[in-house]
Amino acid sequence: MSIDFKAEVEKRREDLLADLFSLLAINSERDDSLADAEHPFGPGPVKALHKFLEIAERDGYPTKNVDNYAGHFEYGDGDEVLGIFAHMDVVPAGSGWNTDPYTPTIKDGKLYARGSSDDKGPTMACYYGLKIIKELGLPISKKVRFVVGTDEESGWADMDYYFEHSGVKEPDFGFSPDAEFPIINGEKGNITEYLHFAGENSGAARLHTFTGGLRENMVPESATALVSGALPDLAGKLAAFATEYKVAFELAEEDDKYKVTIIGKSAHGASPQSGVNGATYLARFLNQFDFAGPAKDYLAVAGQILFEDHKGEALGVAHTDEKMGALSMNAGVFRFDETVADNTIALNFRYPKGTSPEEIQAVLKELAVVDVTLSEHGHTPHYVPMEDPLVATLLDVYERQTGLRGHEQVIGGGTFGRLLKRGVAYGAMFPDYTDTMHQANEFADVEDLMRAAAIYAEAIYELVK
Structure with a gap:
């Protein structure tokens, strides 16, 4: 079966951007001064989590909110579970912006907003990759669990709570759309x-x-x-x-x-x-x-x-x-x-x-x-070998879609990919991309988001078909 995933993304371009804009308009910075039992990291991250799960419910997925710390939706059935881990919280906007950081603005093909690159833009690109598989009714043999957290930029207390209280088994393998291509299969402590x-x-x-x-x-x-x-x-x-x-x-x-x-x-x-x-x-x-x-x-x-x-x-x-x-x-x-x-x-x-x-x-x-x-919270060095089928499959899809040679990478940044023993980070930044994460005037290139969505669609399908 031959599928033009890029064409399928293009059909959904406006919908993808509309959903992404609805998330980017939410100030989801952690605010401990407003934290309480209902809002463990303040109201902003909870509001963004609710919006994401609302989008998933609209598209027919069964969802679960784990006490406003994190949430997930699932698609498909099977003994093995592919986990996709993303996050809705953002670092403080700070000063020096040329636009309102929570009024998403496209200028010269770039989408400016806090979270456009880290991590709401890549999250929605990946979400639409899975949405394409669902809407085309492609046959799959594994379950996909798409998890979003609300404290990735601080102490990862969201994931600590999620794994303890979600009531579901840990995914067998997975990735986080929160770094760069071709792959991040190693992360420093x-x-x-x-x-x-x-x-x-x-x-x-x-x-x-x-x-x-x-x-x-x-x-x-x-x-x-x-x-x-x-x-x-x-x-x-x-x-x-x-x-x-x-x-x-x-x-x-x-x-x-x-x-x-x-x-x-x-x-x-x-x-x-x-x-x-x-x-x-x-x-x-x-x-x-x-x-x-x-x-x-x-x-x-x-x-x-x-x-x-x-x-x-x-x-x-x-x-x-x-x-x-x-x-x-x-x-x-x-x-x-x-x-x-x-x-x-x-x-x-x-x-x-x-x-x-x-x-x-x-x-x-x-x-x-x-x-x-x-600090009470920390991470030890993490590495998934190149020979692992997860890494090999993701690199193969990247090479097929871009024509570029894939290779392993180790970074200093910490992503949710390391939550799983067989977990990596995959996209959404492309080689030679200008990294504006955690900076004023953070942006995501719109065409790159569309390219990433097509890669995610094929990659998810190859992992679970």
């Missing part, structure tokens, strides 16, 4: 380590507060410090620093204190070299003044050691594995307040085989810190 600082704040210059970063898996776009005391030629030195390092800045005076802001560029925490970490740049600038105590230690670590140390070399934790590549480090969240006893810097590590969170922690404890603690 992922852990956040927190540096703790404490002690009496003193010195001729005084650091009152220092804040930067929204999430551990985002490069801080900007950071702000409130300072006072001996700060000779603060304005002139700040202007010279901004010129030297090509960053923007803001300076304001407030009640005998100065509010200093450095503005860099956000990026995905798995690719910290793609951003400009406003927090480490601000710390580097402030280091020249006469701070003392924990403020001095805090700024020295942030501005001298962490500054552009994307591989952990200055930290002394650099490590490379022949297959999985090098460790990466993102200094993601900075919180200093002289009125509290515990001040922190959150370092997010993507590490390959051959090292561990505990080994990294032991090295970090040698810094000028009072303690180093680990």
Whole structure:
């Protein structure tokens, strides 16, 4: 049976975009201030989950909502289950957008919105791939379970809860449409380590507060410090620093204190070299003044050691594995307040085989810190061999549809593909694509979404026929 999956996608183009727009219009950022029993991560993620399940119900799938943590729908029957794992939550929009991040806008063939690339756009491309199989009535011998979560961008508590309470068996194999083609069959380990600082704040210059970063898996776009005391030629030195390092800045005076802001560029925490970490740049600038105590230690670590140390070399934790590549480090969240006893810097590590969170922690404890603690949630390195039929099938479909050679990839990003022992990430970004995940003006190329939908349709069919 020969099926033109690209033509089938084209017939459904407008419907696909309409459904996608309805999801993108929902601000599904996690908001713990509004979280409750009915909204475990705030109302936004729940609203997006409900909309997705509503679309599935409209199309005739049986659905299940697992207490607003996650949900799924199923199609087909069989002893084996193919799991598809996607997510409806998004990282904070942040600033610097040219359009409203929750008013999806197509311009020059690009669809701009928070979530267009990560992960609502790929999710709907994959959803329509399965929808084509259903509407054409293609014969299949396995069950497909399409699962969407609401906390992928934070701690994956959605999936912890889902697997414990969904009442269904774990899929035998599967993929997540949340990365890039041709395939991601390996993912580095992922852990956040927190540096703790404490002690009496003193010195001729005084650091009152220092804040930067929204999430551990985002490069801080900007950071702000409130300072006072001996700060000779603060304005002139700040202007010279901004010129030297090509960053923007803001300076304001407030009640005998100065509010200093450095503005860099956000990026995905798995690719910290793609951003400009406003927090480490601000710390580097402030280091020249006469701070003392924990403020001095805090700024020295942030501005001298962490500054552009994307591989952990200055930290002394650099490590490379022949297959999985090098460790990466993102200094993601900075919180200093002289009125509290515990001040922190959150370092997010993507590490390959051959090292561990505990080994990294032991090295970090040698810094000028009072303690180093680990996040409760983390992931160990994950790899599915090229010989696995799942990997081989997905690469074969990719090659057939694109004419490009498939190959394995290992990334620092963490996807739901690693939820399963035989799980990978598959699309939706194509080679040489501009990655705007976790950045301002995030976009998905509309034609690429259509190409991805056709690949997903054929890939799902080949896996379950």
